[in-house]
Amino acid sequence: MGQNIILNNQEIEHKIKRIAYQIYETFVDEQEIVIAGIASNGFVFAKKLASALENISSIKVSLCEVYIDKQNPNTPITTSLSQAQYENKGLVLVDDVLNSGTTLIYGVKHFLDVPLKKVKTAVLVDRNHKKYPVKADFKGISLSTSLLEHVQVVFEEDNDYAYLS
Template identity: 40%
Template sequence: MQRLALELIENNLDEQELILVGIEENGLVLAKNIRQLMKQSAAIQTELITLKLNKKKPEAVTLSKEMDFTDKVIVLIDDVTNSGKTLLYALKPFLNAHPRKIQTLVLVERTHTLYPITADYKGISLATTLQDHIYVEIDGDKVTGAYLK
């Protein structure tokens, strides 16, 4: 996660602020950890927002805070990309807002996405089968592990 935070900083050195959008639940924990690590290494301001959606039927997407995203840098954060569907639908609230850029960060990226989504920042990229499952363990506000089953 330290490397992910440093990559975010390095690729956004000219930015005054990043809006970190944690996809509930594990993505939000990851976003909180990334934000804390960024604070230790750089003076880039960060805003943390929670994004809620039903990952099986992502019809409604809600944000914990309404704000103007025009000309802002948004970083969508989730734990695992499986098909790319969650990240794709998580873009909905930002598409009409004209952000300067949208980046994606995941702890584990699987290499068989079904949607045209790839993570800009990934902790690890794994070649898996459709039958494999990645589990990210969370204990409170800490990521304690990621496992392939």
């Protein structure tokens, strides 16, 4: 099977900007929020969202990298920020692609052990194949695919794209 581009660089930039505005509208009353990206591509996407959000608002953004073993999500989850650094703040958990929902739901579960003002989720591509009752509050694109198809997001210098294979 070949590659079928579903989002090019310009489209991804537009999605990032739109999601940043949606995050701003949701957290408009906050002084500071945490954008927590799931390692590795989710964190790259989170950095892009944080940058876009800082360009359009005065909200202070703290970036957090979330380490989840995607093969065994029951193993303890670690983050680049200490719990005290995101306690009592608004938080957006970010990943590049929402497939079955396993990674996102275990990520959300980790943050539920901490008192937070509000928790939201953001993904670039929502595949609509959920195993768990998890939804993306902010999404770039929803895509109905077959279970045999695979969505991949590539972040390269000035050439981001997503494709279906």
